[in-house]
Amino acid sequence: MSRPVTARVPAKVNVQLAVGGLRPDGFHDLANVFLAVGLHDEVTATPADALRITVEGADAGQxxxxxxxxxxxxxxALAERYGIxxxxxxxxxxxxxxxxxxxxxxxxxxxxxxACDALWGTRATRAELLEICAELGSDIPFSLVGGVALGRGRGELLTPLETGGTFHWVFAVADGGLxxxxVxxxxxxxxxxxxxxxxxxxVPDPEPSQVLLDALRSGDATALAAAVSNDLQPAALSLRPALADTLRAGADAGALASLVSGSGPTCAFLAKDTEAAQGVATALAASGTCRTVRVTSGPVPGARLVGDA
Ligand SMILES: C[C@](O)(CO)[C@H](O)COP(=O)(O)OP(=O)(O)OC[C@H]1O[C@@H](n2ccc(N)nc2=O)[C@H](O)[C@@H]1O
Ligand SMILES: Nc1ncnc2c1ncn2[C@@H]1O[C@H](COP(=O)(O)OP(=O)(O)OP(=O)(O)O)[C@@H](O)[C@H]1O
Structure with missing residues (x-):
């Protein structure tokens, strides 16, 4: 019997999300600058007679x-590709x-x-794994790759980006999803x-912001804060107007930047350093404008097997 295999995978925030026009296939072309942050899910694969899923955590019921x-x-998808x-x-x-x-x-x-690739010994190449990821969803290739990357197409065509340092983030988690x-x-x-x-x-073709890419490369949080943007933010605010209160609470608490994370409703706040992030988090928690507050940093690596160097 093979031993269980665990993979650890980060969350993301979009520091730029430029959305082009609606394509005939129902997707939108993007200039999507992803940054992986230190909130993680862990997936453990154990041999079983049939496919079975269990979930633990505060949001498990959803x-x-x-x-x-x-x-x-x-x-x-992996089993089908390898006929197992x-x-x-x-x-x-x-x-x-x-x-x-x-x-x-x-x-x-x-x-x-x-985790399944390791458990089953399928030894898929990185390119094959990325291909399966892209078939399953636009954000999934980035979850595998992590770090910071520009996503073109519907977000699945990735170019890794250089960053000059660690950025400090606070996330305000809302009640209920979007x-x-x-969106x-x-x-x-x-x-x-x-x-x-x-x-x-x-709609003009979405393009990455050079100012933003320069700020990422230099690791300058103040410059990054001035350049972040999310074309989905007006839509998330239209569907969930109360998010404006959350964004304001973070800005009032001294966040360098306040924005909706991707399609929301989580709001992301960029802070100068760990201490400033703790201050923003304390103020957000006291503001009553969100369910929970998380403090973390990024970029962090993408999906990894636990125990791997
Ligand atoms: C908002 C983001 O999280 C930003 O990174 C992503 O664009 C969403 O990526 P995702 O959740 O992996 O989305 P998918 O599962 O690929 O697509 C779900 C739906 O979102 C919309 N969708 C998604 C990606 C994209 N570039 N254009 C879209 O219009 C489409 O209606 C699609 O049917
Ligand atoms: N493993 C999973 N974890 C969470 N939700 C899942 C999962 N698999 C399917 N879902 C479904 O997908 C929906 C969206 O969940 P998810 O947490 O991925 O959203 P999201 O973080 O807003 O996605 P994105 O940022 O990629 O747009 C959920 O409401 C749930 O019904």
Whole structure:
């Protein structure tokens, strides 16, 4: 009997999320600058007669246990590619907020892929793993790669980026999630409503900000704070107006930047250093504008097998 294998996978924040027009396939072209942060899920794969999912953690009740779970879909995709039986028990220790805009489900998919590959001895190449990730979801390749990267296409075509230091973050986790497709739909609706149009012909091609890339490379938090942007933020605020109070509470507490993380509703705050981050976190917790507050830093590495060097 093989031993259990555990993979540890980080959450992400988007320091730039430039959204192009709606494509005929229902996706949007992006200039998506991902940064992996130190909140992690762990996925443990153990041999079993059939595919089975269990989940632990504060948000466990919101996670599907059937084949709708992204970790299950990842295991099935790997098994199908190699023509093997997907006999595995996947246990997810969940610390990344569910439906929070921090790619929690994507982390579990990348973790399941890595753990099953080791458990089954399929020895998929990095390129094969990335291909399976991209088939399963736009954010999943980044969960595997981690660090900081620019995502083009629908976010799955990654170019790793250099960073000159560690950035300190506070995350305000909201009560309840937001649906990613609903937030993209709201972005399109707001664009239509403004008269600008929402199709690929109406919206300029999304481009990464050179100022932002320079700030990442220099590790300068103040410069990064001035350059962060999220085209989905107006849509998340439209669907969840109370997030404006959370963003204001963080800004009032001295955060260098306050923004919605990806499709939200988690809000992200950039701080100068660990001490400043603790101050922002304390003020946010006292503000009553969020469910919980997390302090962390990044970039951190992508999906790793626990015990690997
Ligand atoms: C908001 C982000 O988290 C930013 O990194 C991602 O763009 C979302 O990535 P994801 O959750 O992996 O999304 P997917 O599972 O690939 O797609 C879910 C749905 O989101 C919308 N979607 C997603 C990615 C993209 N580039 N354009 C889109 O319009 C589509 O309606 C799609 O059907
Ligand atoms: N392993 C999983 N963990 C969490 N949710 C999952 C998982 N598998 C499937 N789901 C479903 O996906 C939905 C979105 O979950 P997820 O936590 O990935 O959202 P998210 O972090 O906002 O995603 P993203 O930032 O990539 O847009 C959940 O509401 C849940 O129904």
């Amino acid at each position: 996670v599907p246990l059937d084949r709708g779970n992204l970790a299950a879909r990842a295991a099935l 039986e997907p006999g595995v028990h996947l246990h997810i220790a969940k610390d990344i907020p569910v439906a929070g805009g921090m790619a929690g489900g994507s982390a579990d998919a990348a973790g399941a892929l890595l 649906s990613t497709p609903a 993209y739909r709201e972005c399109d609706r707001l664009r239509e409503e403004s008269g600008a149009g929402a199709s690929a012909a109406d």
